[in-house]
Structures are given as structure tokens and as C-alpha cells.
Amino acid sequence: MWESSRSWLSFSNPKMSNEAYLTVSYFAAGVICLGLGFAAYFWLRRPLQEVADSLPQKNWSRIIRRGFPLSTILFVLSGCLSVNYYGCEQKTYKEIVSDRSYINKKNSEQISEALTGTIWAVGLWSAILGVALRASRRRSSA
Amino acid sequence: MPTYNAVAFFFDVVISLGIVLLFYALLGKSLRELLDKTIRLPAGSTFYMRALVVVLLCGALTKVISGIHLKPDEHFMEYVWAVARDTSNVFDNLIVILLVYVGIVTILVVVLKPKNE
Numbered sequence: 001m002w003e004s005s006r007s008w009l010s011f012s013n014p015k016m017s018n019e020a021y022l023t024v025s026y027f028a029a030g031v032i033c034l035g036l037g038f039a040a041y042f043w044l045r046r047p048l049q050e051v052a053d054s055l056p057q058k059n060w061s062r063i064i065r066r067g068f069p070l071s072t073i074l075f076v077l078s079g080c081l082s083v084n085y086y087g088c089e090q091k092t093y094k095e096i097v098s099d100r101s102y103i104n105k106k107n108s109e110q111i112s113e114a115l116t117g118t119i120w121a122v123g124l125w126s127a128i129l130g131v132a133l134r135a136s137r138r139r140s141s142a
Numbered sequence: 143m144p145t146y147n148a149v150a151f152f153f154d155v156v157i158s159l160g161i162v163l164l165f166y167a168l169l170g171k172s173l174r175e176l177l178d179k180t181i182r183l184p185a186g187s188t189f190y191m192r193a194l195v196v197v198l199l200c201g202a203l204t205k206v207i208s209g210i211h212l213k214p215d216e217h218f219m220e221y222v223w224a225v226a227r228d229t230s231n232v233f234d235n236l237i238v239i240l241l242v243y244v245g246i247v248t249i250l251v252v253v254l255k256p257k258n259e
Binding site for chain 1: 181183186188189190192193197200201204207208209239250253254
């Protein structure tokens with residue numbers, strides 16, 4: 001038990017191998033990005049669902065309810081996965097693995113791209129909701 | 143290392159969050175009233191207010207999250223310039239985001255026609 005927890009904690013050890021550091025930091029950045037996407041989704045979910053419920057067209061309301069989480073997570077993931085570790089200078093794998101500050105920079109770039117993805121998703125859904133509100137208003141005033 | 147870089151990064155984050163709070167404090171109340179009159183659906187106003195918070199926070203953090211990577215022997219003013227550069231980038235980003243947001247709210251006001259009491 002103690003041994004297994006020690007081996008898990010070895011990921012935070014500066015003496016861990018460069019290869020392991022790259023793997024762990026890459027997936028940790030991915031998890032943080034996903035967390036950001038889910039946080040944005042959960043915070044906006046309730047009001048968006050209430051607006052969707054007020055729409056007269058039930059199919060549209062269902063599409064909005066299902067499309068919102070999907071698109072938010074996809075935007076975030078696409079931003080996170082779009083980061084190119086080889087960079088403009090076309091580094092080799094060995095150069096990437098041996099340079100931890102470069103790996104850290106790329107991890108922050110992943111998170112930064114995920115935040116940009118969140119902005120795009122929220123902007124897109126703000127516009128879609130505007131159209132939906134307009135449509136429901138027209139329907140109720142007719 | 144990186145102690146100075148970490149301190150500069152901390153200042154970066156605090157300043158950018160402060161800017162976001164300032165923007166929200168300046169705009170929040172009147173924007174909420176306008177949205178309430180325009181949308182006439184509390185959930186809709188809540189969505190747009192929360193969306194503003196999300197885009198402002200993401201817009202500010204996306205410019206500072208990359209951190210500051212100066213060598214330990216750099217001078218104090220070089221750290222100040224690094225923080226100033228990041229803060230300027232945060233302002234640039236937030237201005238674009240606010241312009242787009244104001245555009246969306248303007249379209250909402252035009253198409254939904256607020257109720258004047």
C-alpha cells in the first residue's frame with residue numbers, strides 16, 4: 001500500500017524521468033482543460049436549460065440541451081489538442097523530452113487554447129440563444 | 143529560478159482578475175437591468191450575465207496563464223515590464239471581448255425590443 005502510494009507520488013518528484021514527466025504533464029493539462037470546459041458547462045447549464053424549456057418548439061429545445069455540453073467540451077478539447085509540441089522550429093522528440101521548461105510552456109499553451117475554446121463556445125451559444133429568444137417572442141406575440 | 147517568475151506570475155493573475163472584477167462591477171448592475179427589460183425571462187438574463195463572467199475570466203487568464211519565464215539574473219524592471227506586457231495583452235483581449243459582447247447585447251435589444259416602464 002505504502003509502496004504503491006509512493007510510486008504514484010513519484011510523478012511529483014523532480015527526479016522522475018523526462019519521459020514520465022512529459023506523459024504526466026500532457027495528460028494533467030488535458031484533465032485541467034476538460035475541468036475548465038465542465039466548469040463553464042455546469043455554471044451555464046441551468047439558465048440555458050430554462051431558456052430552452054421556454055421555447056415552443058420542443059425539438060429545438062432538446063437540440064439546445066444536448067448540443068450545449070457537447071459543443072462546449074468539443075471546443076475546449078479541440079483547443080487543448082491543437083497544440084503542436086514540435087513547434088515552429090520542428091524540434092525532435094528528444095529535444096522536447098529533455099527540455100522541461102519547454103514542456104511547461106506547451107502545457108500552459110494547452111490551457112490557454114482551452115480557455116480560448118471556452119470563449120468561442122460561450123460566444124456561439126449566446127448568439128444561438130439570442131435567435132431562440134427572438135423566435136419564441138415572435139411566436140408568443142403572434 | 144523561478145521564485146521571481148512565480149511572484150511576477152502571481153501579480154499577473156491578481157492584476158488580471160482585478161481588471162475583470164472592475165469591468166464587471168462597472169457594467170454588471172445596469173447590464174442586468176437592461177437584460178431584464180429586454181429578455182423578460184430571468185433565466186435568459188442570468189445566462190448572459192454568467193456568459194459575461196466566463197468570457198471575461200477566460201479572456202484575462204488566457205493571456206497570463208503562459209507565465210513569465212525570465213532568467214534569475216534579470217533586473218527588477220524587466221519583471222515589471224513583463225507584467226506590464228501581459229497586462230496590456232489582457233486589456234487588448236478584454237476590449238475585443240467586450241466589443242463582441244456589446245454587439246450581441248445590441249442585437250438582442252434591437253430584435254427583442256425592451257419593455258419601457
